Amino acid sequence: MIGIFGLPKSGKTTLFQVLTLGQKGAVSQEGPVTLTTAVVPLPDPRLEALHQLTGSRRVVPATVTLVDIAAGLGGRQERPLGPLRNVLGRMDVLIHVVRAFSHPQVPHPFGEVNPQRDMELLEQELLLYDLDTVERRLERLQEEWQKGARPKDVIEKEQTLFRRLQETLQAEQPLRTLDLSPDDRRLLQGFTLLTLKPLLVVVNTDEEGARVDRFPSAAYGVEVPLALEWELEQLSPEEAATFREAYSLPPQPARERLLQALRQTMDVITFYTFNEKETRSWLLPRGHTAVQAAGRIHSDMARGFIRAEVTPVEVFLEVKGNRTELRARGFPRLEGREYVVQDGDILQIRFQRRG
Ligand SMILES: Nc1nc2c(ncn2[C@@H]2O[C@H](COP(=O)(O)OP(=O)(O)OP(=O)(O)O)[C@@H](O)[C@H]2O)c(=O)[nH]1
Ligand SMILES: [Mg+2]
Structure with missing residues (x-):
């Protein structure tokens, strides 16, 4: 679970909307804390291309679960995160939304906008x-x-x-x-x-907004005008591209940039599996092995693990899945339990069914 936190009115819900493409999410309450949860499929051009070739009935992208964590407290608090402490503790990854935009109708809880101060305060x-x-x-x-x-x-x-x-x-x-x-x-x-916990800091800017000079140690940071990007998400891709050019915004939609940053923060790789039924992508912590990947798919596969047959997705796409050509190039490779899975590996796990 990826927890989105930050001071009141920093743009947490706007970020949640950008990342979930406007999903409503499931709402739950824990004391003063409101949690809104949604599952987000990760866009992946390699998965789409692979699915074209495998002809499986379904395509199942890897997902992440996002939680918008709001404490609903106003004014200057000595410890703004106090009520969130337990909820934050349950998260695997944290996203800290820091306000850098000014908006006369949306007062900052401390009066003036100062992203560097807010970021350091919550980190402290x-x-x-x-x-x-x-x-x-x-x-x-x-x-x-x-x-x-x-x-x-x-x-x-x-x-x-x-x-x-x-x-x-x-x-x-x-x-x-x-x-x-x-x-x-x-x-x-x-x-x-x-x-x-891995930390991504998202600085919510506007055109002439304040900036941060320095992100916390060993964290990732991105600056994104969230409200503007959320408006652009509602336009057609053509209209959005025209708008981006006119306002000299980066051509890549913020959603893609944010998901990329999130992937780096989580330090995960993507691997693929397919059969007649489905073509899937999976996330795996970097450095994990073939038997751990098997366990992500099904615990039986890890228990009865025999070997993994491995083909890099790039090679598979290049030869359009042609088995003779793959064999000529030495794929699939046979790997054992301790093989460290690489980003883009297509895995076929051979295992012994037990029980
Ligand atoms: N100008 C401007 N306004 C923004 C931006 N991001 C958010 N807002 C506005 O600020 C207000 C608060 O944004 P939210 O995304 O609801 O912030 P939040 O952190 O979820 O707020 P709480 O859940 O109440 O703590 C909304 O009215 C947004 O439209 C931005 O980048 N620029
Ligand atoms: Mg909110």
Whole structure:
């Protein structure tokens, strides 16, 4: 789940509209927090081209789930994210919408518009919550160590990790900046550390709006005039292109730019599968292996994994799916469980059915 947060009236819902193409979304309430959720299929020209050749009955694009998180609080708050802390903790990826547009009818909760200040303020608050989580854990570990609740070396290993987190946070650096081993990551899984989550900052500008000079460490940042882009989304592509040219806007619609930035932030690759029934695209964290990809499709496929047959989609498209030509070029390649799946791989998983 990808959580969209930011100060009141920063443009969260406008971003949600741009990304979901105006879906209404499912609304739920948690105390003072309103969550609006929608599933967004990711546009992918390679998937369309592949589907043309496979002739499957359906095409199923990979999706992401977006959540517009609104706290509905007004005025200057000491801790604007306080009521959101639990909700943010459940998200896999965060998008921070920062207001840089001015609009006399839409007052900024702090009076004047200052995107750099707002961005830093909320980043600081996330750092503070993480420091709180980390220091509590260190106290707990100290108690456990004294009581001998678990083997001392296990506790000490955890203490070393949490002290490293503490030092990073005390230096006002988000935990995203740390290079953590898979073991460390596993240890941290149960803790909702907010600055460990991948972060995309979307600065909501207008024509002569203020800008930010510096994005938070290890985060991605884009500047987009969201309200204008949302208006352009309602026009025909031809009209929108004419408008873009007249106003010297980048030719690429903001929606595409935002989804690209999101993909980078999530650090995922796309792989493909097809059979007579469907041609699909899937997202997979970069660096994951063939057996992990199999598990994304079905847990049985991971359990009974034998091998993966791999063809890069570019090659498949180039030879128009011709099997003889593919074979002549050495595809599909046979790969084992530990093969690191590459962006654009078409996978055919061979597995043993059990039970
Ligand atoms: N001029 C201008 N107005 C914008 C822009 N983005 C949003 N607005 C306007 O600002 C108001 C708030 O935008 P929303 O997208 O609803 O902001 P929000 O963060 O969802 O607001 P809350 O959910 O109330 O916290 C709306 O009236 C938008 O039309 C922009 O880029 N430029
Ligand atoms: Mg809103």
